[in-house]
Amino acid sequence: MEKLEKLFSKLENIFLILSQVALVIMMILTTFDAFSRYLFSNSIVGAYEVTEMYLMVALVFLSMSYVQKVDGHIRLDILFERFPKRVQAIVNSVFYVLAAGMMFFIGLKGLEMTINALQNNLVASGLINLPLWISYIWIPIGAFLIMVRLVIQVILLLIGREAHPVKEILIEEDDFE
Amino acid sequence: GDSDNANGKSETIKLKIADSLPTTNYLSSEGTVFFMERVEELTDGKVEFEHYPAEQIGKANSYLDLTLSKTIDIGYTSYSTDRLPLTEVATLPGAYSSAEEGSKIIWQLMKDYLTEEEYLKNGVRPLYAVALPQYQYVTAKKPIKSMKDIKGTKARVTGTMELGFDALGASPVFMPATEAYTAMERGTVDGVTFPFTSFEAYQIESIANYSTKGANLGSFTVVYSINEDVYKSLPEDVKEALAQAGDETVEHLSKFLDKKNEELAEKFASEIEIYELNDEESAEWDQALEPVWDRWAEDLEKRGFKAKETVQKYREIQESLQ
Amino acid sequence: MTVAIPLILLALFLAIGMPIAFALGISGSIGLLLFSGWDSFLGILSTAPYDSVKSFLLSAIPMFILMAAFMTVSGIMKDLFEAAYKWLGRLPGGLGIATIFAGAMMAAVSGSSQASAAAMSKAVAPQMRKFKYNTAFTMGVISMAGTLAVMIPPSIILILYGILTETGVGSLLIAGVVPGILTALGYIITIFIWVKLKPEIAPKIEIKPTLSERFASLKNVWPMLVIIIAVIGGIYSGIVTATEAGAMGAFITLVVVLLMGRMNMKKFGVALNDTIKSTTMIMTIIVGAHIFSYFLTMTQSTQKVVMMINELDISRYWILAIIILVYLILGFFMDQIAILILTLPLTFPIIMALGFNPVWFGIIITKTVEIGLVTPPVGMNVFVATGAAGVKTSEGFKGVTWFVIMDLLILLLLILLPFLTLWLPGMMIK
Numbered sequence: 051m052e053k054l055e056k057l058f059s060k061l062e063n064i065f066l067i068l069s070q071v072a073l074v075i076m077m078i079l080t081t082f083d084a085f086s087r088y089l090f091s092n093s094i095v096g097a098y099e100v101t102e103m104y105l106m107v108a109l110v111f112l113s114m115s116y117v118q119k120v121d122g123h124i125r126l127d128i129l130f131e132r133f134p135k136r137v138q139a140i141v142n143s144v145f146y147v148l149a150a151g152m153m154f155f156i157g158l159k160g161l162e163m164t165i166n167a168l169q170n171n172l173v174a175s176g177l178i179n180l181p182l183w184i185s186y187i188w189i190p191i192g193a194f195l196i197m198v199r200l201v202i203q204v205i206l207l208l209i210g211r212e213a214h215p216v217k218e219i220l221i222e223e224d225d226f227e
Numbered sequence: 228g229d230s231d232n233a234n235g236k237s238e239t240i241k242l243k244i245a246d247s248l249p250t251t252n253y254l255s256s257e258g259t260v261f262f263m264e265r266v267e268e269l270t271d272g273k274v275e276f277e278h279y280p281a282e283q284i285g286k287a288n289s290y291l292d293l294t295l296s297k298t299i300d301i302g303y304t305s306y307s308t309d310r311l312p313l314t315e316v317a318t319l320p321g322a323y324s325s326a327e328e329g330s331k332i333i334w335q336l337m338k339d340y341l342t343e344e345e346y347l348k349n350g351v352r353p354l355y356a357v358a359l360p361q362y363q364y365v366t367a368k369k370p371i372k373s374m375k376d377i378k379g380t381k382a383r384v385t386g387t388m389e390l391g392f393d394a395l396g397a398s399p400v401f402m403p404a405t406e407a408y409t410a411m412e413r414g415t416v417d418g419v420t421f422p423f424t425s426f427e428a429y430q431i432e433s434i435a436n437y438s439t440k441g442a443n444l445g446s447f448t449v450v451y452s453i454n455e456d457v458y459k460s461l462p463e464d465v466k467e468a469l470a471q472a473g474d475e476t477v478e479h480l481s482k483f484l485d486k487k488n489e490e491l492a493e494k495f496a497s498e499i500e501i502y503e504l505n506d507e508e509s510a511e512w513d514q515a516l517e518p519v520w521d522r523w524a525e526d527l528e529k530r531g532f533k534a535k536e537t538v539q540k541y542r543e544i545q546e547s548l549q
Numbered sequence: 550m551t552v553a554i555p556l557i558l559l560a561l562f563l564a565i566g567m568p569i570a571f572a573l574g575i576s577g578s579i580g581l582l583l584f585s586g587w588d589s590f591l592g593i594l595s596t597a598p599y600d601s602v603k604s605f606l607l608s609a610i611p612m613f614i615l616m617a618a619f620m621t622v623s624g625i626m627k628d629l630f631e632a633a634y635k636w637l638g639r640l641p642g643g644l645g646i647a648t649i650f651a652g653a654m655m656a657a658v659s660g661s662s663q664a665s666a667a668a669m670s671k672a673v674a675p676q677m678r679k680f681k682y683n684t685a686f687t688m689g690v691i692s693m694a695g696t697l698a699v700m701i702p703p704s705i706i707l708i709l710y711g712i713l714t715e716t717g718v719g720s721l722l723i724a725g726v727v728p729g730i731l732t733a734l735g736y737i738i739t740i741f742i743w744v745k746l747k748p749e750i751a752p753k754i755e756i757k758p759t760l761s762e763r764f765a766s767l768k769n770v771w772p773m774l775v776i777i778i779a780v781i782g783g784i785y786s787g788i789v790t791a792t793e794a795g796a797m798g799a800f801i802t803l804v805v806v807l808l809m810g811r812m813n814m815k816k817f818g819v820a821l822n823d824t825i826k827s828t829t830m831i832m833t834i835i836v837g838a839h840i841f842s843y844f845l846t847m848t849q850s851t852q853k854v855v856m857m858i859n860e861l862d863i864s865r866y867w868i869l870a871i872i873i874l875v876y877l878i879l880g881f882f883m884d885q886i887a888i889l890i891l892t893l894p895l896t897f898p899i900i901m902a903l904g905f906n907p908v909w910f911g912i913i914i915t916k917t918v919e920i921g922l923v924t925p926p927v928g929m930n931v932f933v934a935t936g937a938a939g940v941k942t943s944e945g946f947k948g949v950t951w952f953v954i955m956d957l958l959i960l961l962l963l964i965l966l967p968f969l970t971l972w973l974p975g976m977m978i979k
């Protein structure tokens with residue numbers, strides 16, 4: 051099981067890196083679009099749509115699973131933290147099974163949207179035509195990734211292991227000194 | 228429709244209708260609400276509507292999907308141009324000069340051609356279509372009196388107007404409508420494209436100083452469509468009521484918008500310097516924007532849509548109505 | 550009855566610690582299944598996740614967080630707070646006051662509470678922790694400072710209100726200035742009183758820095774000043790819109806810290822990762838909140854409550870009071886944008902019929918839904934602040950109590966004295 055988890059984490063990391071790339075492109079594209087508009091009275095064609103349709107969707111969906119891995123989807127912990135470890139594990143398993151179910155349907159519908167857009171050659175039309183499947187595809191990838199992550203965590207909990215071995219690490223700038 | 232009305236007239240049919248328009252918008256109060264009321268009257272209350280306005284159950288571009296999934300029965304499908312692109316023909320620059328004319332053409336085109344060619348293929352049926360008054364170029368600092376003035380300006384645009392402004396040598400800018408006001412105030416853009424009837428919704432009149440009038444820069448088409456399975460399950464008299472209410476809404480809303488457009492142009496004239504193009508100038512601008520039609524059509528043909536046939540039929544109907 | 554089940558489920562899920570995004574999404578999904586059936590469930594699950602995320606307006610969230618993350622990993626935020634500590638450290642809750650000032654500054658560039666709270670938390674929380682400020686107090690201050698973003702222009706919520714009700718956006722934005730400043734003052738007063746009563750939550754500076762030491766600390770403040778001036782200047786000169794400001798802010802910050810030699814690949818990676826974690830956490834909650842609010846819409850329960858109010862035959866101030874109460878209650882559970890979209894088409898006509906001023910009502914309602922951002926069980930600003938700082942949510946809710954009381958007092962003041970809101974826009978009408 052741990053081996054499988056390690057393998058899956060590698061896959062998860064690839065998508066996390068894509069998500070980071072989307073973040074950096076978003077910063078650069080939006081800034082340069084504004085500069086170009088101001089200095090040369092010329093908006094970068096497609097900057098707005100690319101940020102909205104591709105970068106935002108990829109940024110969020112591709113990292114959902116990683117955020118789940120490090121227990122980053124926050125919760126109200128007033129009662130939860132008082133539960134004994136065993137109860138926490140049981141409660142978490144129930145949560146994660148339900149969440150995996152919801153993610154399954156989100157992924158399934160996203161997959162349908164992607165295939166439909168691909169088959170029918172759907173685009174957001176304008177000066178350049180932006181294919182819609184590239185916008186939709188991050189939903190099934192992201193939803194199925196977090197679904198698998200949730201299932202792995204449930205199995206880990208059931209066999210008595212930690213579901214979130216890596217907790218969130220926070221930045222303290224002292225780390226760099 | 229929750230209730231299949233197979234056995235008896237006493238049972239009411241509930242139809243869920245949803246859109247992204249605030250209820251204060253004319254398109255809602257004089258369009259959607261008018262349509263619902265007419266259907267209820269024509270069916271003697273047999274049909275009842277549940278109206279979800281103002282993005283209450285989805286963003287503007289989700290209403291086709293929500294209609295297809297039967298989450299709702301009737302949706303505002305105007306923004307689904309990815310799957311219903313041919314309807315955009317009426318939004319091209321110079322497509323018509325008044326909302327009444329444009330609405331007559333596009334609604335006839337829907338009945339003759341687009342319902343089969345575009346809507347039923349996507350599982351929905353249009354109930355009414357209304358073309359808005361032509362969009363004008365509204366600016367804050369720079370008066371626009373000729374095509375030369377447009378060159379090099381930054382204009383907040385929507386839809387096919389991106390092609391038009393590009394053809395005129397301006398820079399089309401996309402931004403949420405919510406930001407149009409501030410963007411114009413601070414010079415992020417030189418101007419925005421809106422019909423007079425949409426000014427108040429975004430408070431454009433309080434920030435703009437100049438506007439064109441009589442320019443045919445392009446427009447927008449309001450379309451409401453019903454899920455085809457739901458439509459088929461309706462009794463004949465209800466279908467007839469929907470058809471009649473649809474026709475009446477097209478006429479009522481388009482006439483209302485034209486009248487309102489004139490009234491508002493007069494009203495705004497005290498705060499905004501309005502430059503009215505004469506017929507000659509208007510025709511000259513139309514001609515300069517003519518290439519947009521080919522660009523639009525060729526692009527769609529490449530993707531397998533019958534855009535050229537659509538344009539041809541549009542022109543035929545336009546001629547026949549004159 | 551079917552309406553009640555998902556509401557109870559939501560409360561239960563949240564109470565026993567289900568991640569908030571899942572709790573909203575799952576109870577909303579169950580509600581859709583029970584109330585509207587399989588078709589609606591699948592329909593909403595296909596449109597809501599995509600539409601909630603595919604938003605240019607919301608791109609402000611990752612961009613502002615990224616800006617703050619760059620400030621934090623490079624240590625320039627630390628320099629700023631060390632200077633603040635030397636100057637304000639002897640005041641009761643000095644760093645808290647500095648945070649409120651920073652929040653007001655942030656508010657002038659950000660139009661979104663969540664973006665502001667997340668950015669502030671990233672940047673400020675480690676500093677206040679370092680100076681041994683109480684965690685609940687720290688989280689309370691940051692969550693509240695974030696709410697200033699919506700009152701002080703630019704403001705996504707006020708613009709949305711303007712569009713939904715066709716009220717002048719220009720007037721609304723200007724009208725937010727005085728209530729925004731009042732709110733900031735109110736928070737500072739709250740900090741003073743709280744720290745006077747419980748000095749241990751905000752340890753006073755031990756030694757007294759000399760004047761030259763104080764001025765020496767200022768020489769490290771310039772990078773922050775450059776960034777702030779550039780971003781505010783960028784917004785007010787029209788180079789960027791309020792949404793784009795975060796991207797430009799992040800970019801300028803990156804350039805400044807690169808030029809100062811305070812950035813390397815490791816720090817850059819940490820900043821990216823941290824931004825993604827906070828952004829995705831917030832956006833997943835927004836997806837869940839949409840699913841839940843679409844379910845609520847389909848039951849038409851919100852609409853029915855407002856209809857009932859409409860039929861009451863009592864004084865207009867009683868109706869106003871009831872409407873505000875309903876907004877406060879909705880604020881416990883729902884996202885502020887969802888609340889406005891769902892209810893304004895119904896409440897606004899009532900308020901107009903009663904003869905109240907639309908700009909004033911906009912400010913009142915904005916203030917009211919802002920309070921909902923920090924109240925449990927669904928308090929987005931607290932989630933965002935604690936999530937970004939890696940602190941328990943309960944600490945955040947503990948920390949906002951006194952501030953919420955102050956906020957209610959300010960709300961009352963704004964209701965009783967409409968000229969506070971209407972004076973400034975009255976002077977600036979074109």
Ligand code: NA
Nearest residue numbers: 656698701703
């Ligand atoms: Na603000």
Ligand code: NA
Nearest residue numbers: 880881921927
């Ligand atoms: Na709340």
